Amino acid sequence: MKIFSSKQFYEADKITTEKQGITSVDLMERAATQIYGWLHQRLQGAQVPIHIFCGIGNNGGDGLALGRLLVENGYLVKCYIANYTDKRSPSFLTNYSRYKDVTKNWPLLMTCVEDFPAIAREDIIIDALFGIGLNRPPEGWVKQLIQHINTTPAYKLSIDIPSGLYAEQAITDHEAIIKPNHTLTFQAPKLSFFLPESGPYVTFYEILNIGLDEEYMQTTKPVAQLIAKPQAQRFYKQRNKYAHKGNFGHALVAAGSYGSMGAAVLSTKSTLRIGAGKVTAFIPECGYNIMQISVPEALVQTDVNPKVLSKIEFDFMPDAIAVGMGMGTGKESVAALRGLLKKVTCPILLDADALNCISSTKTLLKLIPQNAILTPHSGELERLIGEWSDDYDKIEKTKAFSKKYNVIVIIKGANTIIISEGEMYINTTGNPGMATAGSGDVLSGVITGLVAQGYDPLMSSVFGVYLHGSAGNIASQLIGFEAMIASDITEALGDAFIELFRQDEQQQAPAD
Numbered sequence: 001m002k003i004f005s006s007k008q009f010y011e012a013d014k015i016t017t018e019k020q021g022i023t024s025v026d027l028m029e030r031a032a033t034q035i036y037g038w039l040h041q042r043l044q045g046a047q048v049p050i051h052i053f054c055g056i057g058n059n060g061g062d063g064l065a066l067g068r069l070l071v072e073n074g075y076l077v078k079c080y081i082a083n084y085t086d087k088r089s090p091s092f093l094t095n096y097s098r099y100k101d102v103t104k105n106w107p108l109l110m111t112c113v114e115d116f117p118a119i120a121r122e123d124i125i126i127d128a129l130f131g132i133g134l135n136r137p138p139e140g141w142v143k144q145l146i147q148h149i150n151t152t153p154a155y156k157l158s159i160d161i162p163s164g165l166y167a168e169q170a171i172t173d174h175e176a177i178i179k180p181n182h183t184l185t186f187q188a189p190k191l192s193f194f195l196p197e198s199g200p201y202v203t204f205y206e207i208l209n210i211g212l213d214e215e216y217m218q219t220t221k222p223v224a225q226l227i228a229k230p231q232a233q234r235f236y237k238q239r240n241k242y243a244h245k246g247n248f249g250h251a252l253v254a255a256g257s258y259g260s261m262g263a264a265v266l267s268t269k270s271t272l273r274i275g276a277g278k279v280t281a282f283i284p285e286c287g288y289n290i291m292q293i294s295v296p297e298a299l300v301q302t303d304v305n306p307k308v309l310s311k312i313e314f315d316f317m318p319d320a321i322a323v324g325m326g327m328g329t330g331k332e333s334v335a336a337l338r339g340l341l342k343k344v345t346c347p348i349l350l351d352a353d354a355l356n357c358i359s360s361t362k363t364l365l366k367l368i369p370q371n372a373i374l375t376p377h378s379g380e381l382e383r384l385i386g387e388w389s390d391d392y393d394k395i396e397k398t399k400a401f402s403k404k405y406n407v408i409v410i411i412k413g414a415n416t417i418i419i420s421e422g423e424m425y426i427n428t429t430g431n432p433g434m435a436t437a438g439s440g441d442v443l444s445g446v447i448t449g450l451v452a453q454g455y456d457p458l459m460s461s462v463f464g465v466y467l468h469g470s471a472g473n474i475a476s477q478l479i480g481f482e483a484m485i486a487s488d489i490t491e492a493l494g495d496a497f498i499e500l501f502r503q504d505e506q507q508q509a510p511a512d
């Protein structure tokens, strides 16, 4: 699914009205009708007071049109206009009059704190104060209105975007944003819904299709691609009946050190679980028994150094390499990584201490092969690209790094982001139970195992992140968030493949 910018939404709005021969007010009516349908389905005429807070732009226009539809259908509605400027939009004005025509009263104009209404906990609030046209943080009594709304326990529904939140710009005032229970967004989600600083304002969202021009939506390059089940299904490569293990590649996992062999075990096992034909673990000698016992399916080769990796030498041609998990950052590790980077000829994934070695020894940067996959967590990323001021700055700096070194960077987080060649992919699977030691080692194995099987590095990254999150979701259903450990994710990888093509009950039900 595509994520578009505000500018693109305005363009889509214009093209849609031109091509479909409708006015902006007609489009607004479509949007309001969709929200009305959503609410009516849930309320079924219930006589609960609905307070609609409207701004003076088109988001406010949506609120007024919704108010009229609710009144026409017998709901208890009170509409308030936050009259923060005189520059009312034309579509707002049309719906302002239409509301008056139906109710015989103008909506209540608010210009100061004294105008704020009392709201009971059972009431419903519709937030139509600001949409994607917000261009500065709300101030003064408008900010106080937002705070007033936030302090009530009443259910809050935001139209298009929580008011005060930008679609694709960093938050400057966290106290001036509506915290809704639910957001109904038009046509496609906005970038801010998925980033760590702004995502918490959008705990639940749904997309309402308002029929924006299909051709525009399909042919326009988005700001990001959201990866959910339909996209992930398209990545999957079906196995041929006559395939043998040689068809699914031989991966090398160079990892581990004394005290950190678990990282190597988790990666190696996950590389196998995701479907690599063969995996060789290259580890310091101290881990030999540990690895052989923990992962009997893996081949094991050991370093000359008993405790850390010092020279990564192998006697076969791997199809994919993962390096770094638990390998340490000392002199020996840096030398081992340097040697490996100099001779590598297949796709490579660099994780954890491999990234830390690169951050401490910047001369390694120029040895990173093109299209290498880097999987930093927040701290590792900061050491690579420097500090950032906000989520958007982080994305821009990561894009610049990815372009400069021609690498794929996976920014791990609640919504893991994959950046490659200026493109951005945002994953939708995963849960807070996955914030546990070793989860990243599993991800490295998953991606490496996909590369070994012949998925290209970018597809392996995007598909791997999706499957890893999906496995985490499946594991959490069995065990909950708190008790989940990284091995649970590995064990659920098989189910993640099955889940990819499982139809939900609704889809299976025969059509009437």
Ligand SMILES: NC(=O)C1=CN([C@@H]2O[C@H](COP(=O)(O)OP(=O)(O)OC[C@H]3O[C@@H](n4cnc5c(N)ncnc54)[C@H](OP(=O)(O)O)[C@@H]3O)[C@@H](O)[C@H]2O)[C@@H](O)CC1
Residues within 6 Å of the ligand: 009, 010, 012, 013, 027, 028, 031, 055, 056, 057, 058, 059, 060, 061, 062, 084, 085, 087, 089, 129, 130, 131, 132, 133, 134, 135, 136, 137, 138, 139, 142, 159, 160, 161, 186, 210, 212
């Ligand atoms: N695109 C589509 O396809 C469709 C979009 N639709 C709807 O339109 C919405 C976008 O509408 P919009 O452009 O009128 O923006 P919106 O946010 O309502 O108002 C902005 C106004 O507020 C002002 N302003 C800004 N910041 C401010 C501040 N801090 N404090 C005070 N004032 C501030 C700013 O004026 P300024 O003072 O900057 O000149 C401007 O007047 C969109 O979210 C969706 O709900 C649907 O109807 C159907 C189809």
Ligand SMILES: [K+]
Residues within 6 Å of the ligand: 059, 127, 128, 129, 130, 131, 158, 159, 160, 161, 162, 163
């Ligand atoms: K809103």
